[in-house]
Amino acid sequence: MRNIHRLIIVVVVMAFVLAGFSATFAQEKKAPDTVVLKGAPMGGVKFNHKAHAVDQKIKCDTCHHASKPEKPLTSPQQACTDCHTKTATPPMKTKLQAAFHNPTAQAGLCIDCHKEEIAKGKKAPAPGKCAECHKKENV
Numbered sequence: 001m002r003n004i005h006r007l008i009i010v011v012v013v014m015a016f017v018l019a020g021f022s023a024t025f026a027q028e029k030k031a032p033d034t035v036v037l038k039g040a041p042m043g044g045v046k047f048n049h050k051a052h053a054v055d056q057k058i059k060c061d062t063c064h065h066a067s068k069p070e071k072p073l074t075s076p077q078q079a080c081t082d083c084h085t086k087t088a089t090p091p092m093k094t095k096l097q098a099a100f101h102n103p104t105a106q107a108g109l110c111i112d113c114h115k116e117e118i119a120k121g122k123k124a125p126a127p128g129k130c131a132e133c134h135k136k137e138n139v
Contacts, residue, residue, distance in 0.1 A: 034050070037081075039086050039096055040097065042134035042136075043136040043137070044138030045134055045138060060076075060077050071091055106127055106128060107127075114127060
């Protein structure tokens with residue numbers, strides 16, 4: 001009986017230690033300053049993550065939406081391409097391009113924000129001017 005109590009205490013202590021290590025690791029994981037979003041026929045988009053997240057203080061969940069029941073997240077802010085692929089693969093319904101903007105690049109996650117910034121008189125890539133974001137050299 002005494003050995004069972006010791007074993008339970010050791011297991012509980014180890015659980016707390018492991019939880020502390022994983023929390024520390026999660027806090028130390030740093031987002032990249034720049035991300036290249038690949039796969040578009042017009043060329044990849046070099047996305048300045050630091051400028052959006054740190055300098056402009058845009059919250060992570062603005063782009064990294066909550067998990068969907070059909071495709072649960074494997075990490076808090078995982079890459080868009082982990083779920084959104086060039087052609088939507090079930091159970092996903094939204095392909096990669098549609099995750100960012102509609103086919104005419106007149107509305108969507110990126111475009112709507114850019115329109116708001118332009119309306120405020122700030123500099124942002126203009127909707128419909130695809131080459132401002134999409135560049136062949138961003139591979």
